[in-house]
Structures are given as C-alpha cells and as structure tokens.
Amino acid sequence: MSQQPPVRPEYQRELSAPAALRLDVPLPLATRLWNQTWLRKTVIVALLLVVWEVVARLQNNDLMLPGVVQTLRAWVEDMQSGELPGKIANSLGTLLKGYLIGSVLALLFSALAISTRFGRDLLSTLTAMLNPLPAIALLPLALLWFGLGKASLIFVLVHSVMWPIALNTWSGFTSVPETLRMAGRNYGLSGPRLVLNILIPASLPSIISGLKIGWAFAWRTLIAAELVFGASSGDGGLGWYIFQNRNELFTDRVFAGLATVIVIGLLVEGLVFATLEKATVKRWGMQR
Incomplete structure (x- = not known):
C-alpha cells in the first residue's frame, strides 16, 4: 500500500504594490511635460534660436x-x-x-x-x-x-x-x-x-x-x-x-x-x- 504525499494547505497572500509602481499616484508635472515629444522639440528649437541670437550679437554685423x-x-x-x-x-x-x-x-x-x-x-x-x-x-x-x-x-x-x-x-x-x-x-x-x-x-x-x-x-x-x-x-x-x-x-x-x-x-x-x-x-x- 503506497503512502499518499501530504497535501499542502492552500492560502492566499495579498500583495501590496510598491509606492513607486502604484497607478493611482500621478507623475510629477515636470515629468509629464517632459514626456511630451512636441515640448522637447520646442525646447531644442528655442535653444538653437538663443544660440543664433547670441552669436549674431557677438558678431555685431547685420550684413x-x-x-x-x-x-x-x-x-x-x-x-x-x-x-x-x-x-x-x-x-x-x-x-x-x-x-x-x-x-x-x-x-x-x-x-x-x-x-x-x-x-x-x-x-x-x-x-x-x-x-x-x-x-x-x-x-x-x-x-x-x-x-x-x-x-x-x-x-x-x-x-x-x-x-x-x-x-x-x-x-x-x-x-x-x-x-x-x-x-x-x-x-x-x-x-x-x-x-x-x-x-x-x-x-x-x-x-x-x-x-x-x-x-x-x-x-x-x-x-x-x-x-x-x-x-x-x-x-x-x-x-x-x-x-x-x-x-x-x-x-x-x-x-x-x-x-x-x-x-x-x-x-x-x-x-x-x-x-x-x-x-x-x-x-x-x-x-x-
């Protein structure tokens, strides 16, 4: 007569997600804005325009x-x-x-x-x-x-x-x-x-x-x-x-x-x- 293996009792464990992964916590406003592609490209264009204006003023020759x-x-x-x-x-x-x-x-x-x-x-x-x-x-x-x-x-x-x-x-x-x-x-x-x-x-x-x-x-x-x-x-x-x-x-x-x-x-x-x-x-x- 073979012996039956013991049955492990079942239980359920509630898992709590870390605070960083919780979906109900919104991202900071700066992070949400920086995730926008159009905003990042706008910043790049604005930086290029600033560099252009600075170089033009240093050159001081409109011609x-x-x-x-x-x-x-x-x-x-x-x-x-x-x-x-x-x-x-x-x-x-x-x-x-x-x-x-x-x-x-x-x-x-x-x-x-x-x-x-x-x-x-x-x-x-x-x-x-x-x-x-x-x-x-x-x-x-x-x-x-x-x-x-x-x-x-x-x-x-x-x-x-x-x-x-x-x-x-x-x-x-x-x-x-x-x-x-x-x-x-x-x-x-x-x-x-x-x-x-x-x-x-x-x-x-x-x-x-x-x-x-x-x-x-x-x-x-x-x-x-x-x-x-x-x-x-x-x-x-x-x-x-x-x-x-x-x-x-x-x-x-x-x-x-x-x-x-x-x-x-x-x-x-x-x-x-x-x-x-x-x-x-x-x-x-x-x-x-």
Whole structure:
C-alpha cells in the first residue's frame, strides 16, 4: 500500500504594490511635460534660436549675420506685403506637380519590377545609372528641352523623386513574407490586384519612408534649381526670393527665406507624414 504525499494547505497572500509602481499616484508635472515629444522639440528649437541670437550679437554685423529679431521682422514685413506668400505658393505648386508625377512613376516601375523579370532588370539598371546622378546636373538639359518655364523644374523634380521612392518601394515589396503572397494567390490575386491588395499594404512602412526621402530630395532640388535657374516664366519661388535678396544685400530677408524653407519642411514632416503614419502603419501595429 503506497503512502499518499501530504497535501499542502492552500492560502492566499495579498500583495501590496510598491509606492513607486502604484497607478493611482500621478507623475510629477515636470515629468509629464517632459514626456511630451512636441515640448522637447520646442525646447531644442528655442535653444538653437538663443544660440543664433547670441552669436549674431557677438558678431555685431547685420550684413554677415542678422539676429533672430531682425530676421523675424523682415519675415513679418514680407508676409504682410504678400511677396513671401506668393513665392511660397509658386514653389509648393511646382513641387507638388513634380512630386506626384515622380511618385506615380516610381510605383509603376516597382510594380512592373515585382511582376516581371524584365521589369526587375529595368529598374535595377535605371536606378544604378540615374540615382547617383544629381538632379541639378540635369537642369541645363531641361532648359534646352523644355525652355524657360516650370516644365524644366518639374523635370528635375521628377528625377530627384522617382528613384529613392522606387528603391524603397521595391525593397518593401521584396521583404513581404512569402506566406502573404501565397495567401493572395489562393484568393486568385495576381498582377496588379496582388500588388494593390497584398504588396502595397504589407510594405507600407517602406513606401512611406521612400515618400519622406523623396519629399526631402524634391524640396532641396527645387530650392537649388530656383537659385540657379531663377524665375520661372517671370514668377519665381522661394529660391528666387533668396537669390534676389542676396544680390541686393538684404541678408535679413535671405535668412527669412531660409527659415521659411525650414519651417515648411518641419510642417510637412510633422503634420503630413506623421499623420499618415499614425493613421496607417502605427495604427495597424506595423511600426512603433
């Protein structure tokens, strides 16, 4: 007859959480504020502005380096006169045209590359040849082919946008798991339907990353092209505004134009792309 092991009596022990881990104790106000990303970035920008103003006062030469207050005054004056808003509208209008055309072409090239062997060879060859080529280097050819107008600027913008977006999109397509591809084929998806319903949603983080890189390239290329090319059909943009004020030695307006370029870049990055990521890849758990 085997002896039964003794039964240990059951009991329940109440655990009390440490005071530091209790959820009903709010964090200090300074900690809660510092956890806000927008506040930390605002502090960084404010520190940079203070350093700029201090260096300008030590330099004591408005022609070489105007201060923050002087630059802000020039920016407000040109905004109220309507000159700066007109330049901003011209630059953004040209930029959006080239950006949209380049993005669509990049998506078509990537879809062709993922669907056919010829498309894959075509995309790899063109990106190897044209991606290292600076877009501004094509501006003389653009002027010969399209003349003095916005078409020349749009041409160089398409070149600067298309290849980084195509490379990132292609990289996203190739990183899609084979199980997702097989699931799509089991549902009868192939060709463009497979790209639209399976590949694009699954590779959306890479596509958005490519769109952000393409935007940065396009914005830099446009300002540089306007600085070299000048006015487009008699009506220039921000680059022409900077170039013109530099010739007239209005350094405060030059800095006002540069600050406008920076602010627009920050707004697009912080509003457009951040909202797009929050509504798609972060909401779907594809990105932290």
